[in-house]
Amino acid sequence: MTRKYFGTDGIRGRVGIAPITPDFVMKLGFAAGQVLAHDGIVQRPCVLIGKDTRISGYMLEAALEAGFAAAGVDVMLCGPMPTPAIAYLTRALRLQAGVVISASHNPFEDNGIKFFSAQGDKLPDEKELEIEAELDKGMGCVSSEKLGKAKRLDDAAGRYIEFCKSTFPNDLDLRGLKIVVDAANGAAYHIAQPVLHELGAEVITIGVSPNGMNINNQVGATAPDALVRAVRANHADLGIALDGDADRVVMVDGDGTVYDGDQLLYAIAATQHAFTPLKGVVGTLMSNLGLEKALKRLGMDFARANVGDRYVLEQLKERGWLYGGESSGHILCLDKHTTGDGLVSALQVLSAMRRAQKSLRELVSPLQMYPQTMINVRIKKGFDWKSYTPLQTAQAEAEKALGDTGRILIRASGTEPLIRVMVEAQDARIAREQAQRMADSLI
Numbered sequence: 001m002t003r004k005y006f007g008t009d010g011i012r013g014r015v016g017i018a019p020i021t022p023d024f025v026m027k028l029g030f031a032a033g034q035v036l037a038h039d040g041i042v043q044r045p046c047v048l049i050g051k052d053t054r055i056s057g058y059m060l061e062a063a064l065e066a067g068f069a070a071a072g073v074d075v076m077l078c079g080p081m082p083t084p085a086i087a088y089l090t091r092a093l094r095l096q097a098g099v100v101i102s103a104s105h106n107p108f109e110d111n112g113i114k115f116f117s118a119q120g121d122k123l124p125d126e127k128e129l130e131i132e133a134e135l136d137k138g139m140g141c142v143s144s145e146k147l148g149k150a151k152r153l154d155d156a157a158g159r160y161i162e163f164c165k166s167t168f169p170n171d172l173d174l175r176g177l178k179i180v181v182d183a184a185n186g187a188a189y190h191i192a193q194p195v196l197h198e199l200g201a202e203v204i205t206i207g208v209s210p211n212g213m214n215i216n217n218q219v220g221a222t223a224p225d226a227l228v229r230a231v232r233a234n235h236a237d238l239g240i241a242l243d244g245d246a247d248r249v250v251m252v253d254g255d256g257t258v259y260d261g262d263q264l265l266y267a268i269a270a271t272q273h274a275f276t277p278l279k280g281v282v283g284t285l286m287s288n289l290g291l292e293k294a295l296k297r298l299g300m301d302f303a304r305a306n307v308g309d310r311y312v313l314e315q316l317k318e319r320g321w322l323y324g325g326e327s328s329g330h331i332l333c334l335d336k337h338t339t340g341d342g343l344v345s346a347l348q349v350l351s352a353m354r355r356a357q358k359s360l361r362e363l364v365s366p367l368q369m370y371p372q373t374m375i376n377v378r379i380k381k382g383f384d385w386k387s388y389t390p391l392q393t394a395q396a397e398a399e400k401a402l403g404d405t406g407r408i409l410i411r412a413s414g415t416e417p418l419i420r421v422m423v424e425a426q427d428a429r430i431a432r433e434q435a436q437r438m439a440d441s442l443i
Contacts, residue, residue, distance in 0.1 A: 005135070006128040008308035010114025012103050015056040020111050022063040028113060029067020029099075031134035033148075035127065036097040036115065046074040048090050048153070050081040051101035052187040052245045055212030056111045060101045064113070069148035070141040078156035080210070082187045082246035083114070084341035085160040091120035091338065092159070102187065102245040105222045108213045120338035122310040157190055164195045167336040168347045172354045174201035178236040180252075182227045184220025185210040186244035192343055196240075199347075206230050207241075215244045221329050221342070228256045238350075238360065242342040247309075248329035249342035251349060253360045261329040262291045264349050267363040268333065269323045271352035273298055282315040282324030282332075284308070289407045289424045290369040297366075309340045370406070371428035373435040377419045377442045385412070385419050385442065394441040398423065398434040406431065410438070 005011045005019055011028070013020040019028075036047070049064055051057035057080070065075050073096075078089065083100045090098030098116035106112075115123045115131075141147075179201045183189040189208040196203045206226060207219035219226045221243040231239040231252050239252035251259045259267075262283070269281050280301030283291060292302040303319065305311040309330040316324050316334055325331035331345035352363060385391060391410070398408055406425030413420060421439045425431040 003125065003128055004132050006132065008310065009104065010100075010112050012106065012110060012112030014109055015060075015111050020056075020060070022059055025060050025063040025113065026067040026070075027135060027139045028131070029064040030071045030139045031067075031131050031137075032097070032099070032115060033068045033071025033073040034134045035130045036117070044074055045072075045096040046076055047097040047099060048076045048078060048086055048093065048095050049099045049101070050078045050083075050086040050089075050156075050187075052103075053080050053185060053189065053210035053212060053215050054101075054103070054108050054111050056108075057101050060111060060113070064099060064101070065150055067139070069150065070139065071148065072142040072146040073148045075148060075150040076153050077150060078153040080187050080189070081156055081160065082191060082242075082341070082343070084247050084337060084339050084344065085156070085187075085191070087116045087120040087339040088160060088163050088337065089153070089156060090116050090118065092163075093153075094118070100245065104245045104247065105216055105220070105243040107217070108215050116339070122313060122339060124314075161191060161194050161198070164191070164341075164343050164347065165198060167333075167344050168199055168351055169355075172351060174199045174350060174354075176200075177238065177350075178202045178204070178234065180204045180206065180227060180230045180234060180236045180239040182207040182219055182221075182230070182239065182241040183246070184216050184222075184242055184244050185214045186216065186220065186242065186246060188242050188246035188343060191246070192240070192242065195343060195347075204230065204234050204236060220244060221248050221250045224250050224252060224258050227252050228258065232256050240343075240346045243329070246342045247340045248326075249331065249346050250329050251346065251360065255361075257361065259360060259364060261325050261327045261331055262288045262369070263364045263367060264329070264345065265323065265325040265331050266291055266294060266367045267352050267360065268331070268345070268348045269295065269300065270298060270366070271356050271363065272323070273300060275355070278321070278323065280319060280321050282312050282319070282321060284312060284326050285409055285411065286327050286422070288327065288369050288372065290367055294367040313339070370424040370426060371431050372422065372424045373428075373431040374420060374422045375435050375439040376413070377421060377439050379417055379419055379442065381417050385410075388442070390441040391438060394438040398438055401430070401434060406434075408434070408438075
């Protein structure tokens with residue numbers, strides 16, 4: 001069954017345009033209250049609401065609070081906090097659900113709503129469908145004596161800082177490292193620096209002055225040039241860039257080289273495997289072929305999930321594995337957290353460096369990333385590209401030319417009338433040529 005409102009990471013869109021309007025979000029709070037909180041186990045269900053630093057968060061927080069209250073659900077407010085912090089706090093406080101108001105790496109004009117279960121997991125598709133079904137029924141209100149109340153969780157930041165530190169080995173520290181951290185003017189602006197400082201690092205911060213409208217604006221994981229400049233200017237050893245809601249990370253070494261999610265996942269998994277063998281790692285359809293081959297050389301299996309960290313999580317749980325992630329910097333370490341966490345992932349990379357006594361460059365050096373070419377081809381709505389003969393012919397020829405030295409991925413955009421044609425190959429020229437040939441067949 002197709003979801004009407006939920007995408008791969010909650011409900012997201014431009015503020016003021018459906019569905020990100022105060023009336024819809026209030027109805028969403030009521031519907032979610034009906035599905036997530038009223039399980040019959042607790043008499044007074046309670047949910048946690050957090051947000052990033054977007055100016056629209058105030059409005060949407062109030063709307064959600066009203067919706068939950070109308071459903072007879074108590075609300076706990078924690079203000080600006082990383083998305084993974086809400087997952088942790090929901091579980092730690094034994095609440096019935098967690099809600100995050102954030103559009104992650106999107107510009108400030110956008111916003112969104114995503115949910116966590118009582119276990120700190122992203123909601124499965126079937127739960128999202130249940131919420132959508134409740135939305136279609138319209139909004140009601142419980143009797144006055146059953147209305148929900150709201151209170152504030154004042155020590156949320158301190159609780160989460162201590163949790164992050166607990167994921168770093170007790171016998172190690174970060175003394176002697178100068179680290180630049182870029183919080184993207186987002187939800188981790190008051191979290192990342194204390195965590196790294198209390199573990200012993202000398203910390204320089206950028207992107208820690210949110211004003212409601214500068215989240216992800218030329219800073220953060222989606223704009224790493226700012227971090228590269230800061231690392232070089234301060235002669236730092238490393239740089240860590242988070243996105244607006246701090247669930248993804250990229251890192252930079254002292255030379256200014258940027259390391260993406262595939263490379264960081266390799267550093268974590270390969271080091272862990274050397275101490276405690278791992279059965280396998282989960283990536284996505286977009287994970288670089290070089291990552292798959294490098295992990296297999298070490299004796300680990302590699303599985304590909306659909307794009308989206310929720311699908312990586314599903315595969316990990318199904319297979320009983322611990323580590324997975326996306327090229328974008330969503331990394332899951334299920335021995336440390338229930339969801340992707342940019343800061344916790346960075347700490348696992350730092351832990352790997354300390355345990356292996358190697359630099360980030362040295363940790364990642366066995367991984368040879370394959371050159372990748374991506375071409376977006378605009379199509380007419382309803383075009384059946386999967387059965388289009390010229391594309392099928394071009395793809396067959398490309399697969400023959402690549403053999404086992406490359407990989408082809410053709411997929412439709414989830415948000416635009418585009419077909420994305422991607423080719424990876426050991427030879428960058430061949431990747432470009434084959435991708436262009438398939439793209440041309442669609443024109």
